[in-house]
Amino acid sequence: MKILYAATDTIAVPLLEALASRNLVRAVFTAPDAPGKRGKTLLPTPIKAKALELGLEVYTPQHLRTEERKLVRQLGADVLLSFCYGKIFGPKFLSLFKETFNVHPSLLPKYRGCSPIFGAICNGDSSTAISVQRIAEGIDEGDIYSTLSLDLDGTETVESLENRVANLAPQLVLDTLNNLDSISPRPQEGEATYTGFISKDESVVDWNKSARELHCFVRAMYPWPKAQTHFNGERLLITGVYGSAFDSFEKSQEAPGTVVALVKGKGLKVATGDGYLYVTRVLPAMKKEMDAASFVNGARTIIGAVLN
Helix, strand or coil, X not given: CCEXXXXXXXXXXXXXXXXXXXCCEEEEECCCCEECCCCCCEECXXXXXHHHHCCCCEECCCCCCHHHHHHHHHHCCCEEEEECCCCCCCHHHHCCCCEEEEEECXXXXXXXXXXXXXXXXXXXXXEXXXXXXXXXXXXXXXXXXXXXXXXXXXXXXXXXXXHHHHHHHHHHHHHHHHCHHHCCCECCCCCCCEXXXXXXXXXXXXXXXXXXXXXXXXXXXXCCCCEEEEECCEEEEEEEECCCCCCCCCCCCCCCCEEEEEXXXXXEEEECCECEEEEEEEEECCCCCEEHHHHHHHCHHHCCCECX
């Protein structure tokens, strides 16, 4: 088995390491270098950086067209394995391989598309999954080889759940590849739902929503772009909330967005459209992230203020 591994993000690095340790990777496709968060310096993707460290051949095509198909033929890869790659594979490209696999962190057909982990957290799901599927022409529509179910406790952020998926995916994929003779891919069953790219414009907190909804929203927005609200006309990012989304929430009395108090061990007590949300950490404009108590020490007028 000679694998062309197509991936981009950090979540796919442990799987690359596992495949490389077994000499299964013929080459790696990843996104081109891009400017970092600060400055204009072009930086490699996490996958490119790790692949080069492992001594693997790395290619960063802008498109998957005639020249790229010619390259694949020259490489001699017979299996395509993708994980958060970011490009659509056309039928001509897929026809170059004996087998194709995609790793998708959801229980398909739920949360097809590019933000399945965000979708599971933001919607307050109590479970999700990692799926290994055949690559189809439609977005994440391929038949399922295997799945691994994951229970959620209502405290996960996108960052923590991505780390969990990253560490569990390698064994699932290797078990699947090692047992292909005994696996019959099955069609996806149930209603399909889709996720898209998340933008900063979508990160504004609507305090009229319930505390449970906002608890999920804040965690789904972490580590990027982070849930944002405004205090004294300046942006205030909310980076942490207390407890679990599956806890019971005390009924609120005040107008949504009102900061009622600083509660020891819980954080800022904020009224929502239904219940109180406790904010544990914030990131004020032009400052470093801090816990709620530290923020109140420098902004005491927040108690009683209405966030918007």
